[in-house]
Amino acid sequence: AVVSTQSTGQMSLEAVAVICGALSKLEIGRLGVCGFGSETSLIVPFNEPFTSSSGARIVRHFSFQDTGTDVIRLLELTRSHFAHTASLQSNQPVSQLLFIVSDGRGLYIKGVEAVRKAVKESWDAGVFMVFLIIDKQRGSESILDVRTPIFDSTGKLLKIESYLESFPFPYYVVLRDPADLPSTLADALRQWIEIVANSS
Numbered sequence: 001a002v003v004s005t006q007s008t009g010q011m012s013l014e015a016v017a018v019i020c021g022a023l024s025k026l027e028i029g030r031l032g033v034c035g036f037g038s039e040t041s042l043i044v045p046f047n048e049p050f051t052s053s054s055g056a057r058i059v060r061h062f063s064f065q066d067t068g069t070d071v072i073r074l075l076e077l078t079r080s081h082f083a084h085t086a087s088l089q090s091n092q093p094v095s096q097l098l099f100i101v102s103d104g105r106g107l108y109i110k111g112v113e114a115v116r117k118a119v120k121e122s123w124d125a126g127v128f129m130v131f132l133i134i135d136k137q138r139g140s141e142s143i144l145d146v147r148t149p150i151f152d153s154t155g156k157l158l159k160i161e162s163y164l165e166s167f168p169f170p171y172y173v174v175l176r177d178p179a180d181l182p183s184t185l186a187d188a189l190r191q192w193i194e195i196v197a198n199s200s
Contacts, residue, residue, distance in 0.1 A: 011134050011175075011178055012062075012101050012102070012103075012134050013058070013059060013062065014178045014181070015101045015132055015134065015175065015178070015181055016033065016058060016101055017055065018178075018181045018182065018185060019099050019101075019181075019185060020033065020050055020054075020055070020058075022182075022185055022189075023050075024050045026189075029095075030046040030047070030085055031044070031046070031050045032044055032045055032046040032081060033054070033058055034074060034077060034078060035061050035062060036069070036070065036071070036073065036074040037068055037069060037070070038068030038069075038070055039070070039073075040070060040073045040074050040077050041061075042077070042081065043057060043058055043061050044057065044058065045081075046081060046084075046085045047085075068106065068109060069102070069105070069106040069107055069109065070109065070110070071100075071102075071107045071115060071118070072110050072114055072115060072118040074100070075118040075119065075121070075122045076118065078098055078122070078127065079121065079122055079125050079127060082096045082098075082125070082126075082127060083125070095126070095128070095192070095196040096125075096126055096127045096128065097127075097128050097130070097189075097192050098122070098127050098128065098129045098130070099130050099132060099188070100129060100130070100131045100132065100169070101132045101134065102131070102132070102133065102134065103133065103134050103135065103143070104131065104133035104134075104135070104143050104167070104172070104174075105143065105146075107168065112166075112168070115168045116168050119168045119169060119170075123170075128171070128191075128192045128195060128196075129169055129170075129171060130169075130171045130172070130173070130188045130192075131167075131169040131171065131172040131173070132172075132173055132175050132181075132184070133172055133173065133174045133175065134175055135174050135175065135176050143163065143164065143174060144162075144164065144174060146162070146163035146164075147160045147161065147162060147163065148160065148161055148162070148163045148165075148166065150166075171188070171191070173188075
């Protein structure tokens with residue numbers, strides 16, 4: 001699943017290309033690609049083999065002009081597609097891995113608690129999520145330097161904390177250099193395989 005701004009768009013596409021290429025070569029299951037922003041759409045369905053024409057379709061789909069990020073709709077759509085794909089696997093256990101490639105900003109347009117609830121529902125449905133935050137910005141524009149005000153129920157400001165300190169996805173990586181992607185991908189796959197092995 002991919003969303004990003006223009007400044008991180010090229011790097012996001014590189015990340016998707018590396019992920020899709022690696023997962024296709026490993027032949028560890030079905031691969032699908034969604035695009036998300038204010039709308040969410042399935043670009044490469046799970047029942048379709050991933051080919052070079054799939055890659056071209058992905059590149060054509062993304063303009064990185066979207067101003068909204070509806071991550072809740074993304075999680076609902078992917079849960080639905082994962083559930084449908086799992087139902088086709090007869091009695092075999094199915095493990096699900098979701099890479100989200102984004103600049104990580106604007107996730108809370110429907111509220112912090114709604115996002116946390118959607119993440120928990122996906123996790124409870126057996127979806128292992130890895131959020132790749134594409135961060136080419138430097139200085140105060142970097143996501144590492146974004147601060148978030150924390151209020152109590154009465155609206156009183158309690159503190160200001162790092163945006164990533166309360167990031168709703170438990171597994172996330174801030175990626176600044178595309179050269180780091182293969183090792184990041186390998187580490188995420190290792191953790192996913194360990195979780196699958198421990199839960200079986």
